[in-house]
Every structure is written in C-alpha cells, then in structure tokens.
Amino acid sequence: MARGRENALRRVRGIRLVAGALALGLGLAGLAACGSDEAPAGGGDGKLKIGLAYDVGGRGDQSFNDSAARGLDKAKAETGIETRELEASPGETDSAKEDRLRQLADGGFNPIIAIGYAYATPIGKVAKDHPNVKFAIIDDYSPGTDDGPNIANLTFAEHEGSFLVGVAAALKSKTNKVGYVGGVNTPLLQKFEVGYAAGVKAAKPTATVEVKYLTQPPDMTGFNDPAKGETAATGQLDAGADVIYAAAGGSGSGAFKSIKSKGKLGIGVDSDQYNVPELADVKDVIMTSMVKKVDLAVYDFITSVKAGKPISGNKVYDLKSGGIEYATSGGKVDDIKAQLEEYKQKIISGTVQVPSKK
C-alpha cells in the first residue's frame, strides 16, 4: 500500500499531476499493492511483432474480422511471431483509430495491419509519420492511402464471386425468384448485390432478385443480428424466393435457420460457411459460399514482410488470383459446377465484365 502511494507520488509533476490525481481519484492507484512494472512491448530479439487493428466486432465476429484473425493465426503457427490485436469501439472517431495505429507503431509493432475501410484516413496519416513501419489496409485503396510506399492496399473483387453464386442461385431456383439479404446498406454490400444480380440475369434472364438490407448505416447491427436475418429471409421466402444469398455476416445464421425451416437453399458469405462450426446445424442448406479470403491477404502480407519484400500499393484479390472463390463443400453445386467454371473462366479472361457499382 505504502509503496504504491510512493510510486504514485513520484509520478506527480505537471500534467502528470492531472493523470496521477485522476488515477488516485479513481481509487485505483491507492490499491496498487503490488505494482508490477511490466514493459508494454517486450521482444527485441528480431522476432516479427505484428499489430492488427480490427474493425468493430473484432475477433469472434464469425465474419470479416474472424477471417483476418485466421490469417494471422496461420502465420503465427508457422513462424514464431509476436502479435497484438486491438479492436475498434462502435461509433468511435477517426482520432481513436489513429491513436490505435500510433500506439501500435510506438510500441514497436511492424508490420501493422488495419482491417476495414474505416482505417483509411488514419492509416494515411500514421504511415507518413512512420516511414519505416509497413502498413496494410484491407478493403481500401482511396486517396490518402494510395500513395504511401509503406502501405499495402489489399482489396477484393467481391462482385466477381457474387456473380458466380448468382449464377448458381439462378440455376438452382425452381420459382425463378431468388433473394439477397445484405447486412448493412453500404457501398461494399451493394457491390455484392450488383454482382449477384448480374450473375442471376446472366444465367437466367427472366429470373428476379428480391433485395433486402437489414439496417442502414450508421446502424451496423445488420451484420450481427440473426433475428433480423431470419425475418428478412422469411419475408423473401414467403414472396416466392427459393434461394437466398445471405451477405450479412453474423446475421446470416438467422437467415439460414429460416431457410432450413422452409426446406430451401442458402448461400453463405466471406468464409466457406458450410464448414463454420457455429453453423453446423444449418449447414445442409448452405449450397455454396462466396469466399473472400481476407485470411489469405493477411497471411500473404505477413509472409511478404518476413521475406523482406513487403507488398505495397494495391493488390487485388479476385477470381484470377484465387483471393475470391465459390465454395463447393457439401457437394450441392457439383451438378452445375461445369457451368460455374465456365463463367469463372470467362470472368478471368475478361469476356464477361461484372459490374461493381449500381
């Protein structure tokens, strides 16, 4: 107790007074019975120290962030690296994101990977101040992040994969009506929708697509609300749709539940959702998934830094590079695989141009 107070007193000076007083006021420093002064960032033995800043949801969101976490885990398992994972708070400002990246950079983490477009402006600023640290951002290649030599912009051609699952949906539909459930109505999810609709039309020009977004920004709960997903899917099934593409992160499980109760088919997103343990009881309705390999992008980037040849600039993960693909687990699309492969080749060769914007 006394030692703790002594420690606390030693710190009090200038602005430290404010800090110390606050800590004391909070009654925490007073309880500093056995303060162990652990250095925040250890290491220094030449091991790679990777900092990863997630978007809201973080590890465990069963979607986008989780995919990034898998890439990190894979790299970690293969080589002894030190990692630190931080997560965004809902509704926070740019300055909080910038602070997060700066803390990682100040803590000696290099490379630093930011997940999601919300880190665009912050990463542009921080990368300029830390020219020796390698940065990567997933899903963004916008002005401000596109000129830094130490920034890798890892982006995805989600519309291409969505096109293929759209083809699959149209071919599997008996009612000539398919559904699209988007998590939150953002440009990113519209990209999924546009690609999907194009695929449906290409395979079956008479088929129609029911579109429903669960929430409007800034309400991001659409990515994590299975109840909303279930309601939306039920509505579309009642309207006659018999295949639904659930591009809604964690809300997808609700959609699949509804689809299963009606004996129809669903399409997963981001991961090969047939093999996601949390979705084991609904996996028999998941006929395919639009796989967006954020894990591959994260892994690639780490490997490139390790090899001393860090990726910089825009690297597009698409059908051609294998960063985007459709899943075949469960064998439900085996009968139409030939057609899907044909479209895939056409997209890769450029004969079929998939739109990415409304």
Add this chain to the structure above:
Amino acid sequence: MAGYLTYLKRRFSWHTLRRVGLALAAPVSALVFAAIVSVIILSVTGHSPADAAQQMADSLERPRTFANSLNNATTYYLSAVAVAIGFKMRLFNIGVDGQYRIAAMLSAALAGAAFMENLPSFLRVAMTIIVAMLVGAVWAGIAGILKVTRGVSEVISTIMLNAVATAVVAFLLNPSRLAVPIGGSNNIGTPPITEGGRVSGIPYPGSTSTVFGLSILAVAVGVGYWYLLSRTRFGFDLKATGLSESAAVASGVNVKKMVVASMVLSGAVAGLVGVPQLLGSSHTYALDFPAGLGFTGIAIALLGRNHPVGMAIAAILWGVLDQTSNSLDITGVPKEIVVIMQGVIVLSVVIAYELVRRYRLRLEQRDVGAALGTTKTPAPAEVTT
C-alpha cells in the same frame, strides 16, 4: 480588518462548507464506487488493477491522448447541454442523437457544396454552423409540436425520430443525391469540405493532433447556457415549469410555448454536436462519422447534474476514459472495462444524488427544527422530484 474576517467567517460558515460538501458528495462517491467495481472486475478476471491505472495515467501523459480527450469532451459537452436544456424543463430529449446526425449530414453537404467555394471562410463556417443549428432545431421541434398538439410523449417521438433520421441520412447519402463516391473506397460521404470551409485546430504542444478550434464554441454554449438559465426571464420560466408546472401556469407561464421553445433550443444545441468533428477533423459526413454521441450526452448531463461546470468536468472525464481505453487494449487489459466503468458511474450517480438529496432534506428539517426551538424532526416529505 477584524470586521472583514468576521464577515468571511460568517460567509464561509459551516453551512457553506456543508452545501459544497453535499454537492460534491454524490458525484465523488459515484466515481469511487465505480472505481471499486472496476477493481473487483479486473481482479476477478485476472488483471492487475494497478497496471490498468498505471496504463491510463501513462497514456494521459501523452499529448496526443490528452488533445484527443479534449476533442471528445467538446462534442460530449455540446451533447450534454442539449440534453440538459430538456432536463431542466423535465423534457427527455432522447433524440439528440438523430438531431445531430441529420444536422451534421445536411450542414456537411452544404459546406462541401461547390457554390460555397468562393465565399469568404468566415461566412462558410458561420453558414455551416447556422444550418446545423436550424436542422437540429427543426428535428427536435417536431417532437415539441407533437407533444403540445397531440400529447405525444417526447420520449417516444424523439426515439422514433432517431430512427427516421437514420433512414433519411441513409437515403440522402447516395451518389445520386447528396453524396459522392470515394474512389477505391467502400466508404461514401458528402463532398469533402475544402480548406476555406474548415476550422483549423489549436496546436497542442508535443502532438500532431490538434484541439478542435470549435472547442471555443462549446465553451460559448456553456456560458450561454449558464446565462440563459440564471440571468433571463426565459430561463426562470424554464426552471419554474420544470419544478412545478401548475405553479408556473399560475404565475402566467405559457407551458405549451415553453415546451416547444425548449425542444427547439435543445435541438439547436444538438445540431452543433457534430460540427467541431465535421469542420475540425472529418471534413465530410461519411459512413464512419461518429454515431451515438447523443446517448453519451445523456450520461454526462446526469453526471454533471445539468450544471454548466459539472457537465464540463463530466465531459472531460468521459473523454479521458474513452481515449485511454486504447492503451488498456494494447497491454492486454480488456478495454471494455472503460464501458463498464462508465455504466457504473451513471447508475451509481443517479442513486447517489437521490441519497444525498434525502440526507440534505433531513439536515434542513433539523435546522428548521433547531431554529424554531423544537428538536422534533418531521418525517421526510414525499419525494416530489
């Protein structure tokens, strides 16, 4: 000299001390209680509370964190004042959130519009601020008018207006309407506000982060709030209506007019909430514009007890807690502890205020009893507030 001393003694008597002590008792005990709860949670989950405190204190020494805390505090304070104006009238403006978002979005669209380009900087900023206030006032005014004409509870209508604001903003934030697509990004926002429409920050020594220039606006709003409440007829009517509607009516206050006026005023201040962030940092209203500030304002108004200075202290405390959470995260302490701490503060402060109020009531009654020469203490009066 001796006379002056006696005067001072009388002035700062035991009663004054007691008054100040009682005023501080509630927030201080709430903070202490929240700290104790946090310590227990941290200990139970296997983290060292001392380390956590150390981390928070250390991170505050970083100029960047402190500057960012002040910026957070600026927006929180504006939000709290907006809420407090309603609270003083016993109106619960839960809609500050929707009011500031729609105001920020529309004023951002105006500030970023091409025709603004050639106007003098001062005019651009002034117009942005005025439009933000107008939009906020109109949005809150809807709830006020619904209340006086149709008897709709402002709690319900403002919550619903929040949802409507979300939908309207989402509708307008479209490339075919008020937004422009950002090349290579999955974000979308209003056209970026060019240099002349921005408000430059106040440099903070030792940091690349600046303090919002419009933090001055928050100070001005705080002073205006104090002046309005304690120095104007309107402020008196506002407080009177809040304390007792029937008494206010009896003394000639038009309550309906006051309801609409205070909602509009609350909304106008709410409209300002997003402006410092918009003109000082974001320069566009995009998908990642901070949301939820209206609810933070409610917490801060409660903690600061609607008092202009109390809310300022509470806003800074909140800003500091928020900004230090990143440092907790980086050392492996779950940063959610900050949210827990904030939640406990709000809950316990409400209880603490009520306990202190009852205690004060009993003290006053004892004083009255002593003055009247009887020691009998009447039972505490029915709680009216």
